Amino acid sequence: MTGGSPVLVVTRLDDVTADIVIEELCERGVPVVRLDPADFPAHVTVSARIGVLGLVGEICTATRVAVLEDVRSVYWRRPSPYAAPAGLDARDAQWCADQARYGLGGILASLPRAHYVNHPWSNRMAEYKPAQLAAAAQYGLRVAPTLLTSDVVEARRFVSEYGRVVYKPLYNTNYTDPDGHGLTVWVEEVAAEDLDAGVNQTMHLFQQRVDKVADIRLTAVGDRLFGVRIDGSPGLDWRRHYDDLSYTTLDTPSDVAKGVREYLERFNLTYGAFDFGLDARGIWHFYECNPNGQFAWFPDHITGQITAAIADQLQHPDRDRR
Known part of the structure; x- marks a missing residue:
């Protein structure tokens, strides 16, 4: 591949959030290799060796080749599950899928020069809500009983x-x-x-239940925080009422910003989508953090800022590594 070290985007085909980040990287002239592990081994081949220099080799998709030791960053989004070739019985298919997961998956998680947004093992660790709530409380974020x-x-x-x-x-x-x-x-x-x-x-x-007047989605990309107040939800869960919602950007209180950054450090995350409830006194109540949350549903002026921040992380990984 020409054009410098590539960014590897690990995700499924129907991922609008990844699409807009890839478009931004392409406009910047950054080479991108998109990979869905479910395409292995039918449409993806890999050859990797481990020696005195560590992990070296290459991954070939239907249209791109990525040299493992040259990948500058990995944008780990929402890949499909590891799969097996068609025609195998259930036992053999499960065996092949497990070998793919721990083989290809282990390679993708061990690229020697890559900056991960986020590392898949960090994502997994940060998905456990008891751990989320305990960490949030530990770092001073308000958590309801x-x-x-x-x-x-x-x-x-x-x-x-x-x-x-x-x-x-x-x-x-x-x-x-x-x-x-x-x-x-x-x-x-x-x-x-x-x-x-x-x-x-x-x-x-x-x-x-938090006696809230609005919801807040705080998207963190490295040290950059993008707070959005969400109004208009007629029910508890605003995700059920997208057509009724309105969005207003807002600043993050210093105590919340401090807690969020310590939370990210705790889970080794570069990216996190935090959900809060806002009460009438202006206090932010932590609900959860999705380490791989969506953002492409925001209005363009908000989505564009977050997209640019993620592209900055992937394009210039040495500027702000967590």
């Missing part, structure tokens, strides 16, 4: 103690109805009488 339990008696006691309580899923699992239609478990308020023996079947997260 929270209960993690599989005990229905404890859950009812918590609701009785705090009154208005919401239920939040701990992970957004791919969940379908009997007809195969995708379902989403939204943030919902719950009452003690709503809680039954189903609570005992697995872990649940209950949290005192």
Whole structure:
């Protein structure tokens, strides 16, 4: 590949957020190799050696070749799961997919010169909500009283103690109805009488409801923070009401900025999409941080700023490495 060291973008085909970052990099003349691990081995080949110089070799997609030791940055977005060639039985297919995950996946996570936004192992570590909430509280971010339990008696006691309580899923699992239609478990308020023996079947997260006047999405890229106030949601979970929302940029209070930067350092993240609730006193209440959150749904003037900041990280990794 000509044009200097490439940026490797690891994601699936239908990723609008990655698309706009790639477009920005191309406009800057930065070479880009886009890779979805699900295309291996049918449309992607890899050859890597490990010796006295460490990891060397190359990855070839249908249209590009990336020399492993020359990759300057990796933008790890939302790759498809590792796959196996068609026609294998279930046992052999699982074996091949596992070998791909730990082989190709291990290579992609070990590129010797690359700056990761974010490293996939950091993303995974930072996806656990109990760890998120504990870290946020440790670094001075306001966290509402929270209960993690599989005990229905404890859950009812918590609701009785705090009154208005919401239920939040701990992970957004791919969940379908009997007809195969995708379902989403939204943030919902719950009452003690709503809680039954189903609570005992697995872990649940209950949290005192924040008396909010607006929501905030704070997108962090390195040391740059992009705060956006979100108004207009008629319900608890603004993600259900995109057509009703309005967006206003706002500055980040110094105590929140300090906590967010310490949080990023804790999880070794360059990028994070933080969600807060804003109360009438102007206090920001931490909800969660998606280490790989979307941003392309914002108005163009906001999306453009975040896109440029990510492209800066990928193009000039030595300027601000976390």
